[in-house]
Amino acid sequence: MTMATATPPRRVRLSGALPALTGLGTLVAFFVILEILIRSGGLNRFIVPPPSEIIASFPRIIVEEQVLSRFVMTLTECLTAGVMLTVFGVAGGVLMHRFKLLQQACETWVAALASAPVVLCYPLFLVIYGRNAWTIIMMGFVSALPPVILKTLEGISGTRKVLVNVGRSFNLTPTQQFWKILFPAALPTIFVGIRLGLIFALINVVGVEFLINFGGLGQLINELAERYDLAGTYAAICFVVLVSVMFFMVLEKAERWLTRAE
Amino acid sequence: MTAPSPNAANADILVVDDVVVRFETQEGPVTAVDHVSFGVRQGEFLSVIGPSGCGKSTLFNVIGGLIGHTSGVVSVGGETIDSPHKSIGMVFQEESTFPWRSVTDNVAFPLELIGMPKAQRIERARHFIALVGLDGFENRYPNELSGGMRQRVSLARTLASEPKILLMDEPFAALDEQTRLLLGDKVLQIQQQLKQTTLLITHNITEAVQMSDRILVMTYRPGKVKRIVDIDLPRPRTSEIVGSEAFGRYVAQIWADLREEASRGMRDEEEHTLHHTGGAS
Ligand SMILES: Nc1ncnc2c1ncn2[C@@H]1O[C@H](COP(=O)(O)OP(=O)(O)OP(=O)(O)O)[C@@H](O)[C@H]1O
Numbered sequence: 001m002t003m004a005t006a007t008p009p010r011r012v013r014l015s016g017a018l019p020a021l022t023g024l025g026t027l028v029a030f031f032v033i034l035e036i037l038i039r040s041g042g043l044n045r046f047i048v049p050p051p052s053e054i055i056a057s058f059p060r061i062i063v064e065e066q067v068l069s070r071f072v073m074t075l076t077e078c079l080t081a082g083v084m085l086t087v088f089g090v091a092g093g094v095l096m097h098r099f100k101l102l103q104q105a106c107e108t109w110v111a112a113l114a115s116a117p118v119v120l121c122y123p124l125f126l127v128i129y130g131r132n133a134w135t136i137i138m139m140g141f142v143s144a145l146p147p148v149i150l151k152t153l154e155g156i157s158g159t160r161k162v163l164v165n166v167g168r169s170f171n172l173t174p175t176q177q178f179w180k181i182l183f184p185a186a187l188p189t190i191f192v193g194i195r196l197g198l199i200f201a202l203i204n205v206v207g208v209e210f211l212i213n214f215g216g217l218g219q220l221i222n223e224l225a226e227r228y229d230l231a232g233t234y235a236a237i238c239f240v241v242l243v244s245v246m247f248f249m250v251l252e253k254a255e256r257w258l259t260r261a262e
Numbered sequence: 263m264t265a266p267s268p269n270a271a272n273a274d275i276l277v278v279d280d281v282v283v284r285f286e287t288q289e290g291p292v293t294a295v296d297h298v299s300f301g302v303r304q305g306e307f308l309s310v311i312g313p314s315g316c317g318k319s320t321l322f323n324v325i326g327g328l329i330g331h332t333s334g335v336v337s338v339g340g341e342t343i344d345s346p347h348k349s350i351g352m353v354f355q356e357e358s359t360f361p362w363r364s365v366t367d368n369v370a371f372p373l374e375l376i377g378m379p380k381a382q383r384i385e386r387a388r389h390f391i392a393l394v395g396l397d398g399f400e401n402r403y404p405n406e407l408s409g410g411m412r413q414r415v416s417l418a419r420t421l422a423s424e425p426k427i428l429l430m431d432e433p434f435a436a437l438d439e440q441t442r443l444l445l446g447d448k449v450l451q452i453q454q455q456l457k458q459t460t461l462l463i464t465h466n467i468t469e470a471v472q473m474s475d476r477i478l479v480m481t482y483r484p485g486k487v488k489r490i491v492d493i494d495l496p497r498p499r500t501s502e503i504v505g506s507e508a509f510g511r512y513v514a515q516i517w518a519d520l521r522e523e524a525s526r527g528m529r530d531e532e533e534h535t536l537h538h539t540g541g542a543s
Pocket residue numbers: 285286287292293294312313314315316317318319320321355465
């Protein structure tokens with residue numbers, strides 16, 4: 001019995017470590033091949049710097065370009081946008097579910113907005129908020145809002161009929177029906193929406209930083225690229241990737257906590 | 263069962279009176295339940311049996327107050343039903359556990375609603391979990407259980423709310439024969455102990471005869487009452503009764519009724535298909 005219960009977690013952990021190691025291995029292999037190609041002259045080193053140079057440039061951009069504080073800045077902007085996204089996106093989806101008129105009126109254009117290049121509106125935000133972090137945050141927020149709204153709506157409307165009926169048969173009030181049935185049933189889908197939203201937000205935050213030459217990693221990338229410091233540019237991009245990795249780790253924790261908690 | 267006294271109707275806790283349910287579909291109106299009338303007495307175990315698609319679940323939903331009916335009256339203890347009634351507990355035909363709650367939290371759900379303190383409701387929930395034979399699975403989640411086990415969780419959840427009237431729509435359909443019989447025994451025990459009024463919807467004749475005081479046989483399309491059969495078998499009944507001769511007679515009688523309806527149903531559907539393919543070509 002103890003054997004039987006002890007075995008599955010171990011197998012799960014092993015199968016969890018193996019793909020991660022393989023993934024890391026492929027990445028390393030990719031960089032090694034890249035390095036060889038560049039050194040042998042197969043690739044132009046003025047277009048793609050060799051990975052070894054990128055790694056070598058890390059200390060430089062950390063010391064000289066304050067990459068860490070920029071990283072924190074971009075991360076903070078993304079987190080702020082992410083929190084706003086979650087609050088307003090989920091609330092928007094819930095409202096649209098609650099008021100059918102609102103849903104019929106807005107669903108189509110919210111969906112249209114989801115695929116529109118909202119980032120092109122950045123001059124408007126620049127005028128409203130000035131050249132500061134709020135322009136960047138609002139841009140990330142607005143462009144990532146539609147998927148969160150739509151996924152929330154989809155999750156709530158997609159709650160299985162029989163679960164709603166169970167709630168009704170227990171005489172739940174509309175508030176209880178929402179918090180005890182619709183919302184938990186929709187939670188997995190809502191998380192898909194938030195994840196999508198965060199991707200949008202990150203892209204837009206870094207993009208706008210780049211465009212308005214202000215703030216965190218986006219600006220740094222802009223500057224380094226202009227200085228033609230390719231190794232530094234790629235090193236800075238690595239930090240952008242790090243932001244997204246940290247994001248998804250936090251999100252995964254939150255999801256596990258929310259969907260497994262009582 | 264004693265013969266119905268002249269004022270038996272007064273003792274009926276649940277009354278279904280001349281109920282009609284008609285659905286508007288693209289192919290025109292479909293009458294799912296057609297002028298169905300019957301009463302369920304306090305403490306009685308009544309089964310509704312009929313071929314697939316005859317309107318059993320529709321009737322179940324109407325009595326549960328989940329869907330409206332076209333005409334007629336459904337009442338519980340004299341109160342007309344047009345929304346879910348407090349004293350009715352429902353077990354659904356489809357999988358209806360909450361996937362985000364553990365077995366214990368699923369079963370404790372109705373107790374949580376009445377504000378029972380946590381420690382107490384967990385203890386209550388364990389009692390009902392044990393009753394449906396799921397001890398040891400208290401902390402599992404529904405996706406870790408088999409279909410039959412999930413169905414038992416739903417049953418335990420409804421039992422935990424201790425409804426005056428228990429309404430079940432084919433709750434054992436996903437179970438294998440042995441589990442079905444054993445669980446049937448349990449439900450019967452509980453029902454007898456609490457003298458709980460129970461309405462069971464099923465298409466399993468053995469199950470119906472084993473458990474019921476009366477069986478209502480429905481016709482296929484439109485769903486009418488074909489016959490109400492009194493089951494005069496001694497109680498307490500266990501699954502052992504299944505082998506007896508009297509039991510066999512009841513089964514044969516109901517089977518004869520049902521076969522007629524089922525074959526009519528099959529014929530109907532075949533004609534429907536033929537008609538349609540004929541029309542399309
Ligand atoms: N919402 C609906 N709209 C249109 N027709 C419906 C609807 N619900 C049920 N029906 C029709 O009513 C009839 C009865 O359906 P019902 O689900 O009550 O059957 P059932 O007796 O429970 O069958 P089963 O034993 O297979 O569960 C069927 O012909 C079905 O097509």
